[in-house]
Amino acid sequence: MSSTQPLLLRLSNRVSLVTQILIGIIAGTLLAVVAPEAAISVGLLGNLFVSALKAVAPVLVFVLVASSIANHRKGSQTSIKPVLTLYLVGTFVAALTAVVMSFAFPTELVLATNGAEATPPEGIGEVLQTLLFKVVDNPVNALLTGNFIGVLAWAIGLGLAMRHGADSSKHLFKDIADGVSSIVKVVIRLAPIGIFGLVANTIAATGFDALWGYAHLLAVLLGSMLVIALVMNPLLVYIKIRRNPYPLVFKCLRESGVTAFFTRSSAANIPVNMELCKRLDLHEDTYSVSIPLGATINMGGAAITITVLTLAAVHTLGIEVDMGTALLLSIIAAVSACGASGVAGGSLLLIPLACSLFGISNEVAMQVVAVGFIIGVLQDSAETGLNSSTDVLFTAAACQAEQNKA
Numbered sequence: 001m002s003s004t005q006p007l008l009l010r011l012s013n014r015v016s017l018v019t020q021i022l023i024g025i026i027a028g029t030l031l032a033v034v035a036p037e038a039a040i041s042v043g044l045l046g047n048l049f050v051s052a053l054k055a056v057a058p059v060l061v062f063v064l065v066a067s068s069i070a071n072h073r074k075g076s077q078t079s080i081k082p083v084l085t086l087y088l089v090g091t092f093v094a095a096l097t098a099v100v101m102s103f104a105f106p107t108e109l110v111l112a113t114n115g116a117e118a119t120p121p122e123g124i125g126e127v128l129q130t131l132l133f134k135v136v137d138n139p140v141n142a143l144l145t146g147n148f149i150g151v152l153a154w155a156i157g158l159g160l161a162m163r164h165g166a167d168s169s170k171h172l173f174k175d176i177a178d179g180v181s182s183i184v185k186v187v188i189r190l191a192p193i194g195i196f197g198l199v200a201n202t203i204a205a206t207g208f209d210a211l212w213g214y215a216h217l218l219a220v221l222l223g224s225m226l227v228i229a230l231v232m233n234p235l236l237v238y239i240k241i242r243r244n245p246y247p248l249v250f251k252c253l254r255e256s257g258v259t260a261f262f263t264r265s266s267a268a269n270i271p272v273n274m275e276l277c278k279r280l281d282l283h284e285d286t287y288s289v290s291i292p293l294g295a296t297i298n299m300g301g302a303a304i305t306i307t308v309l310t311l312a313a314v315h316t317l318g319i320e321v322d323m324g325t326a327l328l329l330s331i332i333a334a335v336s337a338c339g340a341s342g343v344a345g346g347s348l349l350l351i352p353l354a355c356s357l358f359g360i361s362n363e364v365a366m367q368v369v370a371v372g373f374i375i376g377v378l379q380d381s382a383e384t385g386l387n388s389s390t391d392v393l394f395t396a397a398a399c400q401a402e403q404n405k406a
Contacts, residue, residue: 020192021258028199036204043201046262049194052187053268058143060180060271061292062155067177068288069159070170079283082240082398083290087298090236090390091337094228094300095330098307101224103326107217107312109371146267148292156289184271191272195262202377214375217312221379224304225386229253233300233390237397241404248396252276257389261381266295269388276392282399290398294391299337301383302347305372306333310354313368319358329357347383348372 032039134142134149142150162169230249237245255276260269270292277287307329314321321329336350351372352365372379 021195024192024194024196025199025262028196029203031196031200032203039200039204042197043205045197046194046199046201047197049187049190049197050263050265050268052190052194053263053271054146054265056180056184056187057267057270058146058148058151060184060274061148061288062143062151063173063177063180064274064284064288065152065155065292066159066162067170067173068285069156070162070165070173079286079395079398079402080289082401083286083294083395086236086240086394086398087294088334088338090228090233090394091298091300091303092330092334093232093236094224095303095307095333095337096327097227097232098224098304098333099311099326099330101220101227102308102311102315105216105220105223106315107220107308108316109214109217109312109368148267148270148296152289152292152296181274184275188272188275191259195259198262214371217308217371218375218378220312221304221308221375222382224308225301225382228300228304229257229386229389233393237393240397240401245397248400249393251280252389252393252396253385256392257385260388261385264380264384266384266388266391269384270295273388273392277395280392280396282396283402286399287395290395291391294395295388297338298391298394299347299387300390301386302337302350303330303333304386305347305379305383306336306350306354309348309351309368309372310358312371313351313355313360313364314358317360317364319360321358325357329354332357348376 028039028042031042134147135153137145137147137150139150139154141147142154162173234245234249237248241248256269256273259272260266263269273291273295274287277291278284310329310333311321332354336353337347348369351369352362355365355368356362
C-alpha cells in the first residue's frame with residue numbers, strides 16, 4: 001500500500017488537472033448511462049466539491065483583497081480601471097451580439113407555466129437598490145451568504161485602514177491569505193472527483209429529453225455565446241494586447257470555463273480563477289480585486305440569456321422591433337446582467353424586466369422564465385462558463401497590456 005500511494009500521487013502530478021477533469025467527465029457520463037442509480041448516488045461527491053468551493057471563496061476573497069490593499073506599495077500600478085472597462089464593454093457587446101443572432105435566427109416558443117413560481121424585480125431601480133444594500137451588508141452575513149459585493153466592500157475598507165497599521169499586522173494578513181490559498185489548492189485538486197459526481201448525477205437525473213423541444217432556442221443561445229467566446233472577446237483582447245489572443249483565450253476556456261461549466265457557479269469558480277491568474281503571473285493587486293468583482297458584474301453570458309429569451313417572446317407574440325428599440329434592449333440587458341447576482345434566481349428572473357420594454361405582460365414573461373428553467377441544464381452551465389472564463393481573460397489582457405507599456 002505504501003508503494004502504491006506514492007505511485008498514484010506521481011501519476012496525479014504528471015497528468016494535468018484539465019486532463020484529469022476530462023477523464024472525470026467521461027467517467028461520469030459512462031456511469032450515468034450504465035448505472036443511473038449509482039450515478040445519482042455519486043452526485044454527493046459533486047455537491048461536496050461545489051459546497052467546499054462556495055465555503056472557501058468568500059473567505060479567500062476577503063483575506064486576499066484586504067491583504068493586497070494593506071500591503072500595497074505606493075507607486076505600484078494596478079490595472080483595475082482597464083479591467084472594469086473591458087467588463088462593461090464586453091457585456092454590452094454580448095447583448096448586442098445576442099440581438100443580431102436573434103434577428104438572424106428568430107425563435108418562437110411554445111410557452112409553458114411550469115416552474116414560473118418566482119417574483120421578478122419590478123424595474124432597473126430595484127436591481128440597483130438591491131446592489132446598494134448588498135454593499136452595506138453586515139460583514140459576517142456577507143461571508144455567510146456569499147454576498148461578494150459586501151465582502152469586497154468590507155475587504156477594501158479594512159485593507160485601506162490597515163495600510164496605516166503596523167508592519168507586523170500587515171504581515172499577519174499576508175500569512176493568513178497564504179494559508180487560505182493553500183487550502184484552496186487542496187480543494188481544487190479534488191476537482192476531477194467533484195466534476196465526475198456532478199456529470200454523473202446531472203445526466204442520470206435529467207437526461208436530455210427535455211432539451212430536444214427547445215433545440216432551436218438552445219442553438220441561438222449557445223451560438224451567441226460561442227461567437228462571444230471565440231470572436232468578440234478575442235477581438236477585444238487583441239485591441240488591448242496587440243498580438244494573437246487565441247492562446248490566452250483557449251487557456252482561459254480550458255482551465256476556467258470547463259470547471260465553471262460543471263459547477264454552474266461563478267462564486268464557486270473564484271478560487272479556480274485566482275489560481276489560474278497566479279499561474280499566468282498576473283499582478284496580484286489587480287486579480288485579487290478584479291476576479292471576485294468579475295464574478296459579480298462581468299455577465300456577458302447573462303446578457304445573452306436575457307436578450308435571446310426576451311426576443312424569443314417578442315417573435316412569438318409577433319411584435320415588431322425597430323433598431324432603436326433593439327439597441328435600448330442591449331443597454332437594458334447589459335445593465336441588468338451586471339446586477340444579476342443581486343437578484344435571487346440570476347439572469348432568468350431579469351427577463352420580465354426586459355420584456356416590459358415591449359409591453360409584454362408579466363404573466364407571459366414568467367412563462368418565458370419557465371422555459372429558461374427547462375433548458376437551464378445547458379443554458380446556465382454555458383452562461384457560467386463564459387462569464388467566469390472571461391473574468392480571467394480580461395484581467396490577463398489588462399495586465400499584459402500594462403506590462404507591454406513598461
